[in-house]
Amino acid sequence: MTSDDRITLYYAPQTRATGARVLLEELGAPYDLHVLNMKAGEQRQPAYLAINPLGKVPAVRHRGELVTEQVAIFIYLADLFPAAGLTPALDDAKRGPYLRWIAYYGTTFEPALMDKFLQHTPAPPTQSPYSDYDTMLGALEAQLAKGPYILGDRLTAADILWGIALNWTMMFGLVPKTDVFTRYAASITNRPAFQRITALDVEMAAQHAAAAGT
Numbered sequence: 652m653t654s655d656d657r658i659t660l661y662y663a664p665q666t667r668a669t670g671a672r673v674l675l676e677e678l679g680a681p682y683d684l685h686v687l688n689m690k691a692g693e694q695r696q697p698a699y700l701a702i703n704p705l706g707k708v709p710a711v712r713h714r715g716e717l718v719t720e721q722v723a724i725f726i727y728l729a730d731l732f733p734a735a736g737l738t739p740a741l742d743d744a745k746r747g748p749y750l751r752w753i754a755y756y757g758t759t760f761e762p763a764l765m766d767k768f769l770q771h772t773p774a775p776p777t778q779s780p781y782s783d784y785d786t787m788l789g790a791l792e793a794q795l796a797k798g799p800y801i802l803g804d805r806l807t808a809a810d811i812l813w814g815i816a817l818n819w820t821m822m823f824g825l826v827p828k829t830d831v832f833t834r835y836a837a838s839i840t841n842r843p844a845f846q847r848i849t850a851l852d853v854e855m856a857a858q859h860a861a862a863a864g865t
């Protein structure tokens with residue numbers, strides 16, 4: 652194995668990068684962390700902007716290439732380790748719905764969430780990428796209600812993405828704590844990988860705060 656074959660995850664605790672790390676753990680993938688202290692602003696210093704000009708995590712370097720954007724990272728990593736069983740194969744009928752719900756997260760849920768969080772006046776449904784907030788969330792909830800996972804009986808990387816996202820968005824009061832969302836998020840946050848990384852994140856975040864003097 653050359654050093655290019657190692658997966659490097661650009662990381663900061665308690666961010667969107669946490670989900671990518673949980674996924675790596677669920678996949679049993681070997682990886683190295685490149686940790687950024689966001690409390691000290693390291694993500695916006697030239698060294699990291701040369702890697703990801705947006706100054707955002709997660710980002711993954713593998714085989715000399717960079718992958719950014721959570722949804723791309725989730726698809727990429729789960730496909731790299733098919734034996735872990737977290738991705739439907741290209742010829743699996745569930746591949747389409749799998750991609751649909753992963754893309755829905757990035758192109759539909761997140762824009763809606765940010766409008767809500769920042770109290771922006773939403774665009775009219777015909778111009779907004781997500782129709783309207785309640786319709787967007789209702790479609791997601793209807794899908795999850797079929798359960799136990801987003802594709803039914805089978806756990807996939809899409810559930811790691813959604814379970815963690817719904818956990819923090821419910822915590823911030825952006826998504827209502829309905830039975831469906833609560834049960835679903837718990838099915839991911841009760842898993843050992845999430846528990847392990849969450850505990851490590853608490854320690855790392857405290858170290859970062861101390862180092863940054865915040």
Ligand SMILES: N[C@@H](CCC(=O)N[C@@H](CS)C(=O)NCC(=O)O)C(=O)O
Binds near residue numbers: 705707708
């Ligand atoms: N479009 C990106 C968004 C990533 C993102 O917003 N990351 C936040 C952490 S949760 C970040 O790196 N913020 C640091 C900053 O902008 O200074 C993705 O989907 O991965």
